[in-house]
Amino acid sequence: MKLFSHTFQILEQGLNYSSLKQKVIANNIANVDTPNFQAKDVQFRNEFHQALQAYRTDPRHFEFKGSTNKFFVTTKNDLVYNHNKNNVDLDREMSDLAQNQIYYNALVERLNGKFNSLKTVIKGGK
Numbered sequence: 543m544k545l546f547s548h549t550f551q552i553l554e555q556g557l558n559y560s561s562l563k564q565k566v567i568a569n570n571i572a573n574v575d576t577p578n579f580q581a582k583d584v585q586f587r588n589e590f591h592q593a594l595q596a597y598r599t600d601p602r603h604f605e606f607k608g609s610t611n612k613f614f615v616t617t618k619n620d621l622v623y624n625h626n627k628n629n630v631d632l633d634r635e636m637s638d639l640a641q642n643q644i645y646y647n648a649l650v651e652r653l654n655g656k657f658n659s660l661k662t663v664i665k666g667g668k
Contacts, residue, residue, distance in 0.1 A: 553653045559584065560646040562613055567639050570630050577626040581635070585614040 563584045573579040622629050662668075 547656075549656060550653070553649055553656070556649045557646065557653075559613060560642055560649065562615070563642050564639075564646070566615060567635055567642065570635050571632065571639075574628070574630045574632050574635075576628060579628045579630060581618045581630045583616050583618055585616055 566582050566584050570581045618629060620629075621631075623631055
């Protein structure tokens with residue numbers, strides 16, 4: 543018998559992604575003036591959303607073989623914004639920072655809701 547649903551694991555992976563994304567963004571912002579620094583990004587969200595949508599409703603459907611615990615820190619080499627070959631776009635990084643904060647807060651709220659539901663069940667609905 544499973545006490546917790548798979549949702550807790552997925553939410554935990556989402557929070558881990560958001561935490562790593564925060565560190566990568568902070569590193570990019572800290573190196574905005576560093577010559578030859580290439581901005582980095584974290585790839586995970588696509589796998590997270592695929593995992594949420596991979597529920598099989600029929601045994602004839604294909605099984606989802608993806609993993610939700612792989613994070614990829616990639617380097618953005620497609621653009622150069624400064625004359626010193628630094629490609630950190632401060633406005634973009636600040637926008638990503640705000641978006642990541644909203645994403646993190648949404649996951650925390652969802653996790654709190656799951657725990658509140660469990661607390662209600664434990665108390666017998668009171």
